[in-house]
Ligand SMILES: Nc1ncnc2c1ncn2[C@@H]1O[C@H](COP(=O)(O)OP(=O)(O)O)[C@@H](O)[C@H]1O
């Protein structure tokens with residue numbers, strides 16, 4: 366990695382130049398580190414911006430806007446995933462070498478008010494502070510998600526599988542803040558937090574109130590537990606038990622998801638037509654982390670760790 370360059374806007378890398386570099390060799394001026402996550406910063410010829418993670422680097426070709434965004438390809442060529450109130454699509458893409466990858470395209474709702482029905486779906490009881498719930502912004506969410514994936518806290522033998530965060534996309538077209546449901550003071554809180562959590566040795570990430578932010582994830586093979594329950598592959602009781610098991614496992618790893626529910630748990634059918642298990646328990650991967658948080662216990666642990674530095 367080359368020398369760091371403080372306090373400048375990142376210098377965008379062009380898509381045609383990007384394949385020259387391994388992810389870890391992207392020039393320092395074209396990378397940012399926010400909430401502990403490295404991104405390579407790219408811009409295409411029409412000014413769309415891309416923050417690509419290490420997990421997304423091999424999908425550089427698939428990620429180009431023409432493959433899934435331009436002329437609303439995500440809607441014309443993709444499948445609208447209707448679960449909550451979000452705008453989420455599954456879009457098939459192929460890169461130049463013919464590598465197929467289904468992308469999940471999700472329009473971020475941060476700095477909007479959290480709809481109340483989100484809280485009602487919590488399995489057991491509502492957590493006390495759900496009233497203060499706010500959606501993570503994409504950088505915050507990727508930071509938490511990668512921390513969860515790395516799994517440094519809690520039982521080391523327990524690994525939680527999740528969808529892969531591959532990029533954050535911001536279209537060049539500006540949208541008035543009111544249309545995005547954003548209120549300035551609420552937005553500013555996010556903007557300042559993103560600045561504060563940008564690594565000062567590199568460029569800063571500046572969230573703009575009139576820019577949309579879109580998450581890109583890789584599709585996890587399988588279907589959610591509510592679908593499997595509706596089709597009779599698992600029982601309602603098993604779906605419920607699994608949801609509670611996951612709540613416990615997340616807690617063990619220092620996290621919670623305020624709207625943890627069967628719709629966010631992906632299970633896969635094996636060749637024998639049964640849901641795949643490992644050591645007698647369903648093998649699962651999680652999706653939807655807009656309301657992912659660290660537990661107090663993990664936050665305390667991190668504070669102590671930082672004090673010792
Ligand atoms: N990466 C993914 N892999 C597989 N299925 C997904 C993925 N992301 C979302 N889904 C499916 O799409 C549904 C909606 O996505 P979600 O992120 O929960 O959006 P929202 O709650 O805003 O509608 C989920 O319940 C899940 O069934």
Ligand SMILES: [Mg+2]
Nearest residue numbers: 448449629653
């Ligand atoms: Mg959801």
